[in-house]
Amino acid sequence: MSETIATDGSNRPLVERxxxxxxxxxxxxxxxxxxxxxxxxxxxxxxxxxTEWLEQGFAGEMQYMPRRAAAYEHPRHVMPTxxxxxxxxxxxxxxxxxxxxxxxxxxxxxxxxxxxxGLTDYHDLLRGxxxxxxxxxxxxxxxxxxxxxxxTAPLLERDFAxxxxxxxxxxxxxxxxxxxxxxxxxAALLTDIDLEPDAPHETSHCGTCTRCxxxxxxxxxxxxxxxxxxxCIAYLTIELRDQIPTDLRDGVGNWLFGCxxxxxxxxxxxxxxxxxxxxxxxxxxxxxxxxxxxxxxxESDFIARFEQTPLGRPGxxxxxxxxxxxxxxxxxxxVIPDLVKCLDDPSLLVREAxxxxxxxxxxxxxx
Numbered sequence: 001m002s003e004t005i006a007t008d009g010s011n012r013p014l015v016e017r018x019x020x021x022x023x024x025x026x027x028x029x030x031x032x033x034x035x036x037x038x039x040x041x042x043x044x045x046x047x048x049x050x051t052e053w054l055e056q057g058f059a060g061e062m063q064y065m066p067r068r069a070a071a072y073e074h075p076r077h078v079m080p081t082x083x084x085x086x087x088x089x090x091x092x093x094x095x096x097x098x099x100x101x102x103x104x105x106x107x108x109x110x111x112x113x114x115x116x117x118g119l120t121d122y123h124d125l126l127r128g129x130x131x132x133x134x135x136x137x138x139x140x141x142x143x144x145x146x147x148x149x150x151x152t153a154p155l156l157e158r159d160f161a162x163x164x165x166x167x168x169x170x171x172x173x174x175x176x177x178x179x180x181x182x183x184x185x186x187a188a189l190l191t192d193i194d195l196e197p198d199a200p201h202e203t204s205h206c207g208t209c210t211r212c213x214x215x216x217x218x219x220x221x222x223x224x225x226x227x228x229x230x231x232c233i234a235y236l237t238i239e240l241r242d243q244i245p246t247d248l249r250d251g252v253g254n255w256l257f258g259c260x261x262x263x264x265x266x267x268x269x270x271x272x273x274x275x276x277x278x279x280x281x282x283x284x285x286x287x288x289x290x291x292x293x294x295x296x297x298x299e300s301d302f303i304a305r306f307e308q309t310p311l312g313r314p315g316x317x318x319x320x321x322x323x324x325x326x327x328x329x330x331x332x333x334x335v336i337p338d339l340v341k342c343l344d345d346p347s348l349l350v351r352e353a354x355x356x357x358x359x360x361x362x363x364x365x366x367x
Contacts, residue, residue: 020140021196027136028088031129032277033187034180035089037164037198041075041082041190044159053226060230062239071154078155079147079190084197086133086189087157087164089175090126091275093183094282107332110291110323113234113258115185116310117282124308125279126150126187133189141193149188157186165198168205171224172212172262178205181272182263205268212262218251233259237322238313243352244325254326256289257311257319286311291330292338294323295354317347324350328357333365 021038028036050072059065071077075085092115115122130148137146149155158175162168167177167184174182213221220231229235233255236244244252263269285293297305302316311319324342327335339361342354 017194018196020137020193023140024086024133024137024195027133028086031132032090033088033129034091034273035087035166035177035184037087037161037166038195039085039087039160039163039200040197041085042163043074044072044156044163046156046159047073050156058226058228058230060235060239061241062229062235068154072156075155075160075190078149078153079145079192081145081192082147082190084191084193084195085155085160085164086191086195087161087166088126088130088133088187088189089161089166089177089180089184090129090187090277091180091183091273092122092185092277092280093181093269093272093275094280095274105288106290107330108291108293108327108335109254110256110289110294110326111254111260112256112286112289112311113260114183114282115280116257117286118278118280119283119309120279121309121312122185122279123150123152125277126185130187130189137189137191137193145192147190149190155188155190157188160188161186163200165201168201168203169225170212170266170268171206171210172221172266173225173227174212174263174266176205176266176268178268179273181269182266183269183272183275209267211265211267215261215265217253217261218248233261237318241315241318243349244321246356249325249356250329252322252325253329254291256291256294256322256326257314291323291326292335295320295327295338295342295350317349320345320347320350321353324353324357328353328360330361331364333361336361336365 025036054066054069075082094114127148127150134146134148137144161175167175170176170182175184176182213224218231218233220228222228231248233252236248236252237255237257299316306312327339336358339354339358342350345351
């Protein structure tokens with residue numbers, strides 16, 4: 001049944017619940033979101049799984065998650081008066097030069113996850129788009145309340161995306177949509193307006209496929225649909241502030257920041273559309289990056305180039321640690337002189353990774 005919602009007591013016409021929901025979705029598409037769906041503000045089904053996951057220690061050093069674990073139980077802990085959760089997804093898939101099969105990479109090549117190859121931090125991009133939707137909603141309902149969420153609040157975005165009908169969970173824990181694949185960044189707009197909810201996505205379409213599990217070089221999936229973040233290359237190169245465990249360094253390969261391997265092999269991504277969003281268009285120095293250049297970058301240059309991008313997340317020391325690991329995995333002793341120049345680096349984190357890389361390359365050249 002349609003619910004009549006008044007605006008502000010003026011002579012503006014009444015806005016029907018269904019019409020208001022349609023208007024929100026239309027504004028979301030104008031803002032550049034490929035997918036939009038509405039979920040009711042309820043306790044997510046995945047909360048119990050999150051609790052078990054945290055108890056097993058799979059979050060690693062991401063201690064902000066267990067600290068606020070209870071808050072994930074319901075979106076009211078993010079916004080007390082919330083009644084609806086508008087779930088949104090934007091496509092960040094870019095054409096990888098590797099897809100052509102003709103690129104020949106130098107030994108110093110360092111790979112960056114596709115979402116991070118542009119000039120903009122996606123948090124800033126999505127917040128701007130959320131504000132556009134929120135402003136439109138406030139124009140229709142000046143008395144309403146809204147809150148935008150992009151990664152940083154205790155909200156199980158994937159669960160609400162599934163509840164809003166946007167897709168299902170792949171065995172690599174990513175949200176997958178039949179049309180858009182899994183190259184998706186999620187955002188949510190919480191509101192105290194009772195919008196019309198969409199039907200949840202009840203089915204899974206992964207079948208017996210295990211490509212995403214099999215391709216992981218660090219064995220980060222102890223079981224289908226379970227990610228041990230402590231072994232995930234994305235966690236190791238972005239979230240981990242300490243040394244990368246030595247038994248996982250070979251598996252990092254030439255990933256400088258993040259990892260796309262489990263998405264690269266997903267059959268649902270074969271025909272995934274390529275994004276037209278300017279903010280995601282790859283920059284030449286990140287597509288691919290050069291590990292020697294990153295290793296040698298000064299702190300001031302790092303701040304100027306990367307502080308406002310995703311690559312600012314691991315910090316100056318962390319990104320250079322990653323570069324040293326990449327060079328150690330290059331199997332090219334020609335990069336040893338570049339590493340030697342960094343043996344007196346002021347950062348212990350960088351020095352240890354450099355020493356490891358030199359020793360590994362010495363063994364390679366001797367064999």
